Amino acid sequence: MANKLRERTVISGVGCSRFGDLLETPELKGLSIQELTAGAVKEALDDAGLTGQDVDAVFAGNAMVHSSQVPGTYSQLSKWTGTQFKAGVHFEAQCSTTNVGAALAAMSVAAGVYDTVLVYGLETTRTMVKGYSPYEREPISHQQTWLWTDMAVNQAYGVPQGYDIFSTYNGLVALGYCRKYGMSIEDFDRGMFELCRTRRLHGSMNRKANIQEKLEDRAAREGFSDAFDYWRSDKHNPFVAWPSRLLSLVTTADGASAMVITRADLAKGGKSQPVELKGFGISYSDLPWYGEDPTFWEFDKRAIDAAFDMAGIRASDIDYLHTHDCSHISGICTAETIGYLEPGKGLAAAREGRLRFDGDRPMSTHGGRHAFGHAWGASAGTDTYEAVLQMRGQAGARQIAKRPEISVIHTHGYAMIGTVVVLGSI
Amino acid sequence: MQTVAEQPSAIRRYYEGLAEGVFRAIRCQACGKHTFPPTGCCEHCGSWKVEPVELSGEGTLLFATHNIFPACHPRFEKIAPYVYGHIRLKEGPIVQAIVLGVQATPADLGRLFERGPVPVTAEALPMDDLPVLAFRIHD
Ligand SMILES: [Zn+2]
Numbered sequence: 001m002a003n004k005l006r007e008r009t010v011i012s013g014v015g016c017s018r019f020g021d022l023l024e025t026p027e028l029k030g031l032s033i034q035e036l037t038a039g040a041v042k043e044a045l046d047d048a049g050l051t052g053q054d055v056d057a058v059f060a061g062n063a064m065v066h067s068s069q070v071p072g073t074y075s076q077l078s079k080w081t082g083t084q085f086k087a088g089v090h091f092e093a094q095c096s097t098t099n100v101g102a103a104l105a106a107m108s109v110a111a112g113v114y115d116t117v118l119v120y121g122l123e124t125t126r127t128m129v130k131g132y133s134p135y136e137r138e139p140i141s142h143q144q145t146w147l148w149t150d151m152a153v154n155q156a157y158g159v160p161q162g163y164d165i166f167s168t169y170n171g172l173v174a175l176g177y178c179r180k181y182g183m184s185i186e187d188f189d190r191g192m193f194e195l196c197r198t199r200r201l202h203g204s205m206n207r208k209a210n211i212q213e214k215l216e217d218r219a220a221r222e223g224f225s226d227a228f229d230y231w232r233s234d235k236h237n238p239f240v241a242w243p244s245r246l247l248s249l250v251t252t253a254d255g256a257s258a259m260v261i262t263r264a265d266l267a268k269g270g271k272s273q274p275v276e277l278k279g280f281g282i283s284y285s286d287l288p289w290y291g292e293d294p295t296f297w298e299f300d301k302r303a304i305d306a307a308f309d310m311a312g313i314r315a316s317d318i319d320y321l322h323t324h325d326c327s328h329i330s331g332i333c334t335a336e337t338i339g340y341l342e343p344g345k346g347l348a349a350a351r352e353g354r355l356r357f358d359g360d361r362p363m364s365t366h367g368g369r370h371a372f373g374h375a376w377g378a379s380a381g382t383d384t385y386e387a388v389l390q391m392r393g394q395a396g397a398r399q400i401a402k403r404p405e406i407s408v409i410h411t412h413g414y415a416m417i418g419t420v421v422v423l424g425s426i
Numbered sequence: 427m428q429t430v431a432e433q434p435s436a437i438r439r440y441y442e443g444l445a446e447g448v449f450r451a452i453r454c455q456a457c458g459k460h461t462f463p464p465t466g467c468c469e470h471c472g473s474w475k476v477e478p479v480e481l482s483g484e485g486t487l488l489f490a491t492h493n494i495f496p497a498c499h500p501r502f503e504k505i506a507p508y509v510y511g512h513i514r515l516k517e518g519p520i521v522q523a524i525v526l527g528v529q530a531t532p533a534d535l536g537r538l539f540e541r542g543p544v545p546v547t548a549e550a551l552p553m554d555d556l557p558v559l560a561f562r563i564h565d
Contacts (some may be wrong), residue, residue, distance in 0.1 A: 063512075077529075095470070142496075143496065143497075143498060143499075143500070146498035146499075147498065147499065150498060150499070156437050157437070157440070157463040159499060160501070160524075160556060160558070161523060161558045161559050162493065162498075162499075162510060162523065162558060163510075164493045164494055164497070164498045164499070164510070164522045166493060166494040167491045167492065167493050167494075167510040168510075168522060169520075170491075171492065171510075172489050172491050172492025172511075172512045172522070174491075174511075175490075175491060175539060176488075176489060176512075177487040177538075178539075180487070185539075186537065239492075239532060240494045240534070241491045241492055241493065241494065241510075242491055242530075242532045242536075243491075243532070244491070244493055287519050287522065288521065288522055290520075291520050292514060292520065294489065294490060294512060295541055302565065318543065354528070358562075390439050
């Protein structure tokens with residue numbers, strides 16, 4: 001395949017909601033899914049200096065239709081976003097949805113079909129429609145969330161025979177990592193603690209994050225003077241798949257994100273500084289996601305290689321990285337596969353503070369899937385949102401001192417579609 | 427009234443075989459590799475020229491962890507938390523499945539991890555509504 005975009009394409013506007021719970025989180029409580037989504041879309045359109053009538057097409061992403069109940073999303077949301085009469089489609093690539101949308105948008109712009117495309121994603125993984133109410137919602141149980149989410153995982157043989165995300169995505173990968181690099185379980189645990197501490201620090205600096213409380217503050221609130229004692233307590237942080245603990249995982253959220261993709265020449269002199277979408281790579285795999293070595297995922301490697309080839313970059317060019325961190329250890333493995341972190345040294349880098357916004361290998365400065373939270377089909381757009389803020393120098397207190405010129409965003413769409421997007425400053 | 431013949435389904439056949447302790451797979455006539463559990467085409471090269479085969483059920487457990495409690499799926503509520511492992515079958519495929527013969531505690535799983543890879547044999551674990559593939563650790 002040629003693996004080239006024929007025109008330079010840019011992200012000219014980004015938007016994203018607070019992540020949290022439509023029943024209880026400040027800034028979200030009481031919103032309908034229509035209003036939640038419209039808020040993110042309005043922010044992206046305002047950022048680009050456009051209205052919904054200025055775009056040619058709308059790619060509307062939503063994965064877990066069971067809780068959102070808005071299939072035909074393009075038309076159901078059209079009057080809420082000002083996009084009546086546009087070309088549109090509802091699509092999903094699970095937790096890669098919004099960035100796969102960005103890739104599809106870039107392809108359609110580079111092919112000369114559309115000049116400007118609006119991509120948005122919405123998801124409610126904490127709340128669902130109550131009865132037949134048009135506006136009332138109720139909580140989703142833990143089991144129901146995973147039953148619906150796991151419908152994206154091998155339904156012939158995997159899920160029916162005992163698969164769960166905790167063992168396959170966390171525990172087995174953790175053991176593979178410890179075996180491969182001769183790391184003790186105790187060292188692993190300490191590294192995972194520091195990694196979580198970093199993500200929670202970033203979340204505490206982000207007003208849109210689901211969890212804005214530092215790990216140390218939470219520990220103190222629970223009566224622990226040493227945060228690592230809190231980390232090791234079975235009551236507060238049990239093993240969900242030994243040796244992986246609860247706080248190394250995703251937190252569920254309701255949320256929405258949006259972005260505007262357009263031709264580079266059209267974005268010139270626009271309202272906000274555009275960021276080039278230099279390349280992308282996409283590769284999927286059914287279970288098992290890895291062979292004998294649980295730290296190496298072939299489909300990720302293929303997505304990374306394709307994206308780097310299209311963008312014309314190498315790992316040493318990367319200034320900012322987000323890897324999908326539904327599972328913190330999987331996110332470290334991906335960063336090592338990419339070459340941003342040295343193989344087997346990712347957790348040491350976390351312990352040394354190198355992955356913080358003020359470290360030399362900044363990652364996931366919005367807080368990642370744990371602190372920022374995870375609204376499946378909307379989340380990749382929040383990773384892109386954060387990268388664009390960092391590249392523009394708009395990330396506030398968590399701004400990386402030297403503005404990133406090349407950012408790479410990796411996401412795992414369950415289960416699995418590895419998606420890598422390369423952004424470049426103009 | 428005319429009776430309608432039921433079409434063969436690889437999935438149905440797999441579970442029916444499992445109930446009898448038979449581990450069905452397919453082997454590719456083009457590249458010789460196995461696809462397990464079975465589909466209608468080779469997962470390695472995409473060829474549709476495949477033949478049904480039965481696997482030995484012998485394998486090596488590479489890593490073992492446990493699932494979450496309570497279970498994500500109602501089928502497994504009764505047995506959660508259970509041990510779940512990463513297994514290389516004698517014929518080549520990698521499979522993840524429930525593991526029997528070890529407790530789902532950090533201490534027991536820790537000892538198993540220190541021991542390294544161990545031989546396992548497949549068996550059918552009967553659940554209320556479906557037989558499930560499991561691997562038992564040799565003593
Ligand atoms: Zn083949």
